[in-house]
Amino acid sequence: MPEGKIIKALSGFYYVYSDDEIIQCRGRGVFRKNKVTPLVGDEVVFQAENDKEGYILEVKDRKNELVRPPIANVDQAILVFSAVEPDFSTALLDRFLVLVEYNRIKPIICITKMDLTSEDQHKQIQMYAEDYKRSGYTVLLTSSETEEGIKELYPYLDGEISVFAGQSGVGKSSLLNALNPDLDLRTDDISSHLGRGKHTTRHVELIRMGNGLVADTPGFSSLEFMEIEMSDLNFCFPDIQLKSEECKFRGCLHIAEPKCAVKAAIETGELPAYRYEHYKQFLQEIKDRKPRY
Ligand code: GDP
Ligand code: ZN
Structure with missing residues (x-):
């Protein structure tokens, strides 16, 4: 079965780019069963009916999914x-x-x-x-x-x-x-x-x-840390994360913990102080976030 990538979705049609051709595909209920709505960017398996038309059989697992734009x-x-x-x-x-x-x-x-x-x-x-x-x-x-x-x-x-x-x-x-x-x-x-x-x-x-x-549409229109947890933040600052391997405590948040390599690196100027300031601000923001129901 041929595979391709959805590059456009419009009025119930999915335009699948495959082998330098664009095939206009419909969905056939398959993904309705597993509640997957095809998105632009999806890798799909499709059945071609002719040179220009076909239908989508399967949506492959996604690496990520943005909401706005979808x-x-x-x-x-x-x-x-x-x-x-x-x-x-x-x-x-x-x-x-x-x-x-x-x-x-x-x-x-x-x-x-x-x-x-x-x-x-x-x-x-x-x-x-x-x-x-x-x-x-x-x-x-x-x-x-x-x-x-x-x-x-x-x-x-x-x-x-x-x-x-x-x-x-x-x-x-x-x-x-x-x-x-x-x-x-x-x-x-x-x-x-x-x-x-x-x-x-x-x-x-x-x-x-x-x-x-x-x-063709800009991404990340919402800038809130909706799902991010305090412990995730370290990984979202790769420079801080690299340094954190030398912190005494695993899971160090680099706030009040003793022998924190990140704080030491800020002192010496090895890491820019403003990056750490933003890290602390974001940590606080996540802490203050109202629980979602
Ligand atoms: P967008 O909202 O991010 O898409 O920004 P636009 O591309 O619409 O640009 C906003 C304004 O900045 C427009 O008046 C552009 O002409 C101007 N602009 C964008 N890039 C440059 C640039 O590199 N140099 C100068 N001088 N003006 C720019
Ligand atoms: Zn630390």
Whole structure:
């Protein structure tokens, strides 16, 4: 049986990408039994009825599943942050990183609008970029205006399902347009002034970009730590997690425990203090979270 990947779902049809062809498939009750609704991003087994049409027989196990936008098997998130307008925020970046890590998605940090930075701002951003690289992240400095750093992004899209994420106005649509000029996603300039969100009425769709697939709708619209437990947080900060292997106590939360290697590393400047501050803030936020029923 042929296999493929759902790249678009619309009006009861699933568009399955397989062997460089797109087959329009219907579902046939199979997944209704096990309560699986096929999602864009799903790997499926299908039966072809002819060159163009078929029906889905099976939805393979998912590696992850985002709710907004509804999409499965996301490999990678391009976290888009502007250097200025709005100003770069490590607190917000760390929040996105935690959510992405928790979903077992690989983050790529992309700092846009570098063309708008003053010399001092430029230096500051470069310092942050070095910090995050030392923490193990990929960081790209870009400008959709001058196309600085755009080419460097392509290889990271290869063979992956990527979503772009980031606050409104940071330059996600501009970046997608710069990567793929045929796309013509409207930028905030036009759409927000018309009073309608640019993506509200549209279905999510995976578009081909280079040798990868990119969701045409930004991900991680909710930034709350709904399901994350206090003990998970360590794993969502890979730099802190690496250090925590040297903590005296297993399961050390790096707050009041003695002989904590993470706190020691903050003292010596080996780990950036702001990462630890955000870790503590998020821990508190999770602690204060009202129980869900
Ligand atoms: P989105 O909401 O994240 O999709 O952001 P947009 O792509 O709509 O960009 C918001 C505004 O920032 C628009 O006015 C863009 O023209 C502008 N913009 C985006 N990227 C850049 C950039 O790299 N340099 C400059 N100078 N302006 C940019
Ligand atoms: Zn510790």
